[in-house]
Amino acid sequence: MNVTSPFSIAVVAITLLAFLGLPIGLSMMAGSILYLLLAGMDMGTVAEQFLNGMYSNYVILAVPLFVLAAEFMNIGSMTERLLGFCNMIVGRFRGGLAMVNVAQSIIFAGMSGSAIADAAGTGGMMQSMMTRNGRYTPSYAAALTAVTSVIGPIIPPSIPMVVYALVSDASIGYLFLAGMVPGLLMAALQMLQVGITARRRNFPVEPPVPLRAFPIITWRALPALMMPVVLLGCIYSGITTPTEAAALAAAYALFVSATIYRSISPKAFYAALFNSAKTTTSIGMLIAGSLVFNYVVTIENIPDTLRVILTNWELSPLGFLIFVNVILLLLGCVLEGTAILLIIVPVFIPTAQALGIDLVHFGVVVVVNIMLGLVTPPYGLLLFIVAKISGAPMKSIVKDALPFIFWMVACLLVITFIPDIVLWLPRLMGYKG
Numbered sequence: 350m351n352v353t354s355p356f357s358i359a360v361v362a363i364t365l366l367a368f369l370g371l372p373i374g375l376s377m378m379a380g381s382i383l384y385l386l387l388a389g390m391d392m393g394t395v396a397e398q399f400l401n402g403m404y405s406n407y408v409i410l411a412v413p414l415f416v417l418a419a420e421f422m423n424i425g426s427m428t429e430r431l432l433g434f435c436n437m438i439v440g441r442f443r444g445g446l447a448m449v450n451v452a453q454s455i456i457f458a459g460m461s462g463s464a465i466a467d468a469a470g471t472g473g474m475m476q477s478m479m480t481r482n483g484r485y486t487p488s489y490a491a492a493l494t495a496v497t498s499v500i501g502p503i504i505p506p507s508i509p510m511v512v513y514a515l516v517s518d519a520s521i522g523y524l525f526l527a528g529m530v531p532g533l534l535m536a537a538l539q540m541l542q543v544g545i546t547a548r549r550r551n552f553p554v555e556p557p558v559p560l561r562a563f564p565i566i567t568w569r570a571l572p573a574l575m576m577p578v579v580l581l582g583c584i585y586s587g588i589t590t591p592t593e594a595a596a597l598a599a600a601y602a603l604f605v606s607a608t609i610y611r612s613i614s615p616k617a618f619y620a621a622l623f624n625s626a627k628t629t630t631s632i633g634m635l636i637a638g639s640l641v642f643n644y645v646v647t648i649e650n651i652p653d654t655l656r657v658i659l660t661n662w663e664l665s666p667l668g669f670l671i672f673v674n675v676i677l678l679l680l681g682c683v684l685e686g687t688a689i690l691l692i693i694v695p696v697f698i699p700t701a702q703a704l705g706i707d708l709v710h711f712g713v714v715v716v717v718n719i720m721l722g723l724v725t726p727p728y729g730l731l732l733f734i735v736a737k738i739s740g741a742p743m744k745s746i747v748k749d750a751l752p753f754i755f756w757m758v759a760c761l762l763v764i765t766f767i768p769d770i771v772l773w774l775p776r777l778m779g780y781k782g
Contacts, residue, residue: 355383355384355387355388356384356645356649358383358384358387359380359381359383359384359387359645360380362376362379362380362383363376363377363379363380363642366379366380372631372634372635373635373638373688374631374634374635374636374637374638374639375634375638376638377638377639377641377642377692378637378638378641378642380642380645381638381641381642381644381645384645385645388648410592410595410596411506411508411511411521411591411592411594411595412508412511412512412595412629412632412633412636413625413628413629413632413633414592414595414596414598414599415506415508415511415595415598415599416508416625416628416629416632417599417621417622417625418595418598418599418601418602419602419625420621420622420624420625421599421602421603421606421613421621422457422573422602422606423621424606424612424613424617424618424620424621426606426610426612427572427573427602427605427606427610430569430570430573430610431453431456431457431570431573431574432449432453432475432478433566433569433570434456434566434567434569434570434574435449435452435453435456436449436555436558437558437562437563437566437567438452439451439452441554441555441557441558442544442547442554443544443547443548443552443553443554444543444544444546444547444552444553445554445555446478446479446484446485446553446555447479447485447489447493447543447546447547447552448540448543448544449475449478450475450479450490450493450494450497451493451497451500451536451539451540451543453475453497454497454498454500454501454536455500455504455532455533455536456574456577457501475490475493475494476490476491476494476735476738476739479493480739484552484553485552486741486745486749487739487740487741488739488741488742488745488746488748488749489546489749490739491735491736491738491739491741491746491749492735492746492747492748492749492750492753493543493749493753494735494738495723495724495729495731495732495734495735495746495750496539496724496750496753496754496757497536497539498723498731499535499720499721499723499724499731499757500532500535500536500539502716502720503528503531503532503535503713503716503717503720504528504529504532504533505524505525505526505528505529505581505584506525506580506581506591506594506595506598507524507525507528507716509686509687509690509716509719509720510524510525510528510712510716511591512636512687512690512691513690513694513712513715513716514712515636516643516690516691516694516695516698517694517695517698517708517711517712518708519708519709519712520709520780521591522584522585522591523709523775523778523780523782524709524712524713525581525584525591526585526774526775526778526780527709527710527712527713527771527772527774527775528713528716529774530770530771530773530774531713531717531760531764531770531771534760534763534764534770535717535756535757535760538756538757538759538760539753539756539757541756542752542753542756545752546752572605572609572610573605576598576601576602576605579597579601580594580597580598580601581594583597585778632687635687635688635691636687636691639688639691639692640691642692643691643692643695646695646696651696659672659700660700660703664704665704666704666705666706667765667766669700669701669704669706670706670711670714670765671765673697673701673714673715673718674714674718674761674765676693677689677693677715677718677719677722678718678721678722678725678758680693680722681718681719681721681722681723681725682722682725682726682729686719686720686722686723686730689719689722690715690719694715698711707768707772707782708782709771709772709775709780709782710764710768710771710772710782713764713771714761714764714765714771717757717760717761717764718761720757721754721757721758721761724750724753724754724757725754726743726747729747732746732747732750
C-alpha cells in the first residue's frame with residue numbers, strides 16, 4: 350500500500366488523534382473527512398453516511414434501550430435480591446461467595462447485555478461482600494468480578510451481538526440463541542476454577558441459608574428473575590423484535606423497581622436517564638464514526654483485497670478462524686471492543702462468507718474474542734473498572750485473573766473448533782445455517 354495515498358494518510362491521522370486522546374469515533378470522522386478532501390471527493394458524503402446509517406437502521410435502537418434497562422436495574426433493589434437468591438443456591442459451598450459472583454453474572458447476563466453494566470452494577474457490592482472480615486483478598490474479588498462480567502454479553506441479550514448484526518446482517522435472534530451454550534460453558538469453567546482455588550487457598554464456607562427461608566428469598570427475587578424469561582420469551586415467540594424487546598426490558602426494569610420493589614427515587618431516576626444518555630452518546634459517536642470510515646474502507650476495496658490475499662494463502666475455514674482469533678486477541682489488548690467490531694470485523698466478513706463459514710458461528714467467536722479483550726492487559730477496560738472499585742493494585746488483579754483467562758481461551762478454542770456447540774440451539778429453533 351502506498352504510504353502517501355489518501356487512505357494511508359487518513360489511517361495515520363486517525364491513529365495519531367486517538368493516541369492524543371480524541372475519542373475514537375471523532376478520530377474516525379476526522380480521518381474520513383481528510384481522506385475525502387485528499388481524494389477530491391464531496392465531503393458532504395460524511396453527513397450522508399452518518400444520517401443514512403444512524404437514522405435508517407432500526408437495530409441500533411436496541412443499544413440505548415438495553416443500556417437504559419441496565420441503569421434501571423442498578424438503581425433499584427433488584428441487584429440485592431438477585432444476590433440473595435444466588436447466595437441461597439451456591440453460597441453454602443467452599444468458596445461459595447465467589448461462586449455467587451459467577452452465578453449473579455449468569456442471571457444479570459439475561460438482563461443488561463453489557464459487561465460494563467454488570468461490573469459497575471454489582472461490582473461494588475460483591476467487592477464489599479467478598480472482602481468483609483478478610484474472607485477474600487481485594488485483588489481476587491476484583492479479578493473475579495471482572496472475568497465473570499464477561500459472561501454478560503455472551504448470554505443473551507447482548508449489545509455486542511446487536512452491533513455485530515448491524516455490520517454483518519446476521520439474525521439477532523439466532524445470534525442471541527447461539528450465545529447461550531458458550532456463555533454457560535464459560536460460566537461452568539469459571540465455577541471449576543473457583544472450586545480449584547477455593548481448595549488450594551482454603552476459602553471460607555458461608556453459613557448455609559436455612560431451608561425454610563428458600564421460599565421467601567425466591568419470592569422476593571421472582572420479579573427480577575422473570576425479566577430474562579419475559580425478554581427472551583417475547584423475542585423467540587415472535588411477539589416482539591429484539592429492538593422492541595429492548596424497550597420492553599427497560600419498561601419492565603422500571604416497573605419492577607418503581608412499583609413492586611418501590612426502590613426508585615426521583616433523583617435516582619434522573620441519574621439513570623442521565624447516565625444512560627452519556628453512555629448512549631459515547632456508543633453512538635463510535636458507531637457514527639465507524640459508519641463513515643467503513644464507507645472509506647469500501648471505496649478503497651479493502652475487504653475484497655483482503656479476501657484475495659487470504660484466498661491466495663489457501664487458508665481452510667478452520668485456518669481462517671484461527672487467524673482471526675489471533676488477530677482479535679492481539680487487538681483486544683490495545684483497542685476498545687466496539688471499535689474492533691465496527692472497524693476490523695467488517696473487513697473479515699466477506700472472506701468468512703467466501704469460505705462458507707456460518708455468520709452466526711463467526712459472530713459468537715468474534716464476540717467471545719472481544720470479551721476476552723476486556724480482561725487482558727494493558728487496555729482491559731474491565732480491569733480498570735474493578736481496580737477503581739477495589740483499590741487493589743493492577744498487577745495483583747491481573748495475576749489473580751490469569752487462571753480464569755486461561756479457561757476463557759480454552760472455551761474460545763472449543764467453540765471455534767466445534768461449531769455445533771454454538772449452532773445446536775439456533776438449529777433447534779429453526780435456524781437453517
